[in-house]
Amino acid sequence: MTVEALSPARRAERTRPSLARFGRALAPWALPILILVVWEIAARAGLVNARLLPAPSTIASAFWRSLQDGSLIANTWASTKRALIGLLIGGGLGFLGGLATGLWRPAETLLDSTVQMIRNIPHLALIPLVILWFGIGETAKIFLVAIGVFFPLYINTFHGVRTVDRQLVEMAEVYGLDRRARLSRIILPGALPSILVGLRYALGLMWLTLIVAETISATSGLGYMTMNAREFLQTDVVILGILVYALLGKLADWATKAIERRALSWHPAYQIARENKP
Amino acid sequence: MSLAVQRDVAPGAAGAAGLPIRLAGVSKSFGETEVLRRFDLHIPAGQFVAVVGRSGGGKSTLLRLVSGLDQPSGGRVMIGERAVTSLDPAVRLLFQEARLVPWQRVVENVGIARGENWRERALQALRDVGLDGRGDEWPSVLSGGQRQRVALARALVSRPNILLLDEPFGALDALTRIEMHRLLDGIWRERGFTTVLITHDVAEAVALADRVIVLREGRVALDLPVDLEHPRAELADPRAAELQKQILAAV
Numbered sequence: 428m429t430v431e432a433l434s435p436a437r438r439a440e441r442t443r444p445s446l447a448r449f450g451r452a453l454a455p456w457a458l459p460i461l462i463l464v465v466w467e468i469a470a471r472a473g474l475v476n477a478r479l480l481p482a483p484s485t486i487a488s489a490f491w492r493s494l495q496d497g498s499l500i501a502n503t504w505a506s507t508k509r510a511l512i513g514l515l516i517g518g519g520l521g522f523l524g525g526l527a528t529g530l531w532r533p534a535e536t537l538l539d540s541t542v543q544m545i546r547n548i549p550h551l552a553l554i555p556l557v558i559l560w561f562g563i564g565e566t567a568k569i570f571l572v573a574i575g576v577f578f579p580l581y582i583n584t585f586h587g588v589r590t591v592d593r594q595l596v597e598m599a600e601v602y603g604l605d606r607r608a609r610l611s612r613i614i615l616p617g618a619l620p621s622i623l624v625g626l627r628y629a630l631g632l633m634w635l636t637l638i639v640a641e642t643i644s645a646t647s648g649l650g651y652m653t654m655n656a657r658e659f660l661q662t663d664v665v666i667l668g669i670l671v672y673a674l675l676g677k678l679a680d681w682a683t684k685a686i687e688r689r690a691l692s693w694h695p696a697y698q699i700a701r702e703n704k705p
Numbered sequence: 706m707s708l709a710v711q712r713d714v715a716p717g718a719a720g721a722a723g724l725p726i727r728l729a730g731v732s733k734s735f736g737e738t739e740v741l742r743r744f745d746l747h748i749p750a751g752q753f754v755a756v757v758g759r760s761g762g763g764k765s766t767l768l769r770l771v772s773g774l775d776q777p778s779g780g781r782v783m784i785g786e787r788a789v790t791s792l793d794p795a796v797r798l799l800f801q802e803a804r805l806v807p808w809q810r811v812v813e814n815v816g817i818a819r820g821e822n823w824r825e826r827a828l829q830a831l832r833d834v835g836l837d838g839r840g841d842e843w844p845s846v847l848s849g850g851q852r853q854r855v856a857l858a859r860a861l862v863s864r865p866n867i868l869l870l871d872e873p874f875g876a877l878d879a880l881t882r883i884e885m886h887r888l889l890d891g892i893w894r895e896r897g898f899t900t901v902l903i904t905h906d907v908a909e910a911v912a913l914a915d916r917v918i919v920l921r922e923g924r925v926a927l928d929l930p931v932d933l934e935h936p937r938a939e940l941a942d943p944r945a946a947e948l949q950k951q952i953l954a955a956v
Contacts, residue, residue, distance in 0.1 A: 598804040601772065602859070603794055603818050612817070616808040693808040695845045 481663040486670070489663035498652065503671060505647040509565065510633050513572025518629055521577040522622070525584025530614070542581060550574045551639055563644035568637065575636035576629035583625025587618030620694070623687050630679040638672060723751030723899040724785040724795060724866040726771055731780035733766050740766045741923045743780065750785075750866075753893055753900040755914035757907060757952060762920040764903045768869050771901065772798045784867065797860035799873040803852035805844040805859075812840030815858045823862075830858035834888060850881035854888070861892065868893075870902040874909065886912055890936050907952050911945045912937050919955040927955035 463483050469475050470482030477485070493499035524542070528535040550571065561567035591614050599609045641650020649668050656664035691697050726748040733741040740763045748754050756764050769775040770782050773792040782789040784796065805814045816827035831840055834854040844852060853873055860868060870889075874882045890913060893900055904910050910917045911931055919927035931948060 594800070594802065594804050595806055597774075598800065598806075599817070601774065601792060601798050603792065608819070612809065613806060616806075619808075691808075693843050693845070 478662060486663045486666050489667050502647060502649050502652045506637055506649045509568050510572060510637050513569045514576050514633050517573030517577040518580045521580030522584050525581045529585045529588025546578045568640040571640045572633055572636045575632040579625045579628040583621045587621030588614060591617035619690055627683045634672060634676050722866055722897045725750045726899060727783040729781045731777045731782060734778050748899060750899055751897045752916060753914045755902045755904055755910035755917045756920055757904060757910050757917060757956060758920035763923045764920055765871060768871050768903055772796050772869055795866040797865040797868055799856055799860050799870045801872045801875060803856040805852055805855055807844055811842050811855055814855055815862055817859060826862050830862040834858045850877050865898055867899045872903050894935055907949045911948050917952055919952060
């Protein structure tokens with residue numbers, strides 16, 4: 428009896444919060460969906476020129492087409508490969524350089540002011556020079572990406588190493604840790620939050636540099652795909668390329684965030700974030 | 706030789722694990738300021754000495770010289786038969802702050818120097834300081850007193866002959882401080898390492914030490930033996946109150 432009398436109220440209690448949660452999860456998507464709907468209607472009604480701004484459905488079919496003929500995957504892979512090779516070279520050098528100047532004063536006096544000077548040149552301004560040096564092949568694009576990602580990793584690694592708690596380093600010395608143990612147990616983990624900030628920033632620059640480099644000269648890659656589509660006035664493919672760039676950028680950002688959560692799980696800020704999650 | 710070492714042991718202490726400390730004509734200056742001037746001090750093996758004095762009186766300098774973190778400008782610092790020229794694994798230093806490595810778990814902090822069986826030894830050291838079962842936690846979740854317990858475990862895990870304490874309980878609340886006093890007193894009586902405690906707190910000095918030294922302008926202003934039996938009840942003993950009065954007068 429009593430159970431029956433209570434149950435509807437209980438059920439309401441249980442459903443209401445879950446409904447609210449569902450609504451909260453959905454809320455960020457409301458505006459994009461609304462824009463898509465309005466855009467589709469406007470394109471179909473002829474309110475906007477479909478040649479300049481094709482309907483979302485047209486872009487979706489372009490996506491399907493390029494997926495089926497394999498060109499989307501091939502071009503995305505070509506771009507990703509360039510991006511990652513450039514990141515590995517430039518980021519690796521930036522990390523090592525930052526480590527050297529951070530740990531070793533003579534390296535700082537020798538290198539840092541030069542690096543700070545070159546840093547102020549926008550690396551995309553080097554494009555004409557890079558084309559003269561390397562032509563328009565793969566090397567030129569990888570070189571540009573490498574230059575682009577070098578500086579954020581260099582600066583943040585240097586800063587991270589320098590701002591490691593001196594008291595911890597002194598403690599490690601007193602407790603008999605040798606140089607290698609101090610580096611791996613104290614200095615590198617202490618510098619890691621700053622290095623990861625540098626990595627996130629570098630990933631943004633990586634895609635930006637690649638887009639610009641590929642639109643100027645390429646025979647494969649997303650930049651090539653969109654520039655080629657422009658020649659034939661395939662606006663849907665151009666927009667598709669832009670969307671794929673956005674997606675790749677988001678993916679890179681998500682990956683660094685995942686690394687951060689894992690590597691910085693000791694950090695109180697990340698512990699609180701985890702506890703608050705349902 | 707062995708006879709000389711034996712005579713160096715403080716009476717009453719289980720001196721097997723302790724090493725004597727001797728400073729002979731030690732001077733230390735930083736730039737123009739001379740913090741210690743032709744300073745002499747002898748601490749027998751296993752003795753618990755408290756060094757009291759105002760800030761800038763040379764207390765921390767003394768500790769840094771004994772630990773080997775700093776080198777004297779003149780004179781000699783000896784531990785046992787050796788002159789201190791660098792950091793010595795027989796000497797462990799407890800800092801004002803716990804200085805736990807935030808990205809290492811508690812047990813990894815205790816076993817920071819690693820070495821053979823470090824994990825088992827670190828877990829045992831954690832049990833000794835009353836933190837059984839907390840080894841897998843991050844330091845950030847511990848309270849101030851628990852952090853200093855971990856730091857104490859880290860200092861004791863290598864079974865040092867000399868323990869140096871640089872005001873490690875200064876930042877703790879009164880109750881936690883008394884708990885830490887009991888803990889340290891118990892471990893010291895059991896192990897018998899030589900202990901030098903730097904403190905602002907005269908009551909703390911009298912509660913723990915066999916001997917209280919007052920430093921003033923780089924000189925020993927008072928060298929007072931404390932002949933009260935361990936463990937000592939805080940504040941209850943009128944003799945302790947009398948000693949505190951004497952020390953305060955010298956500071």
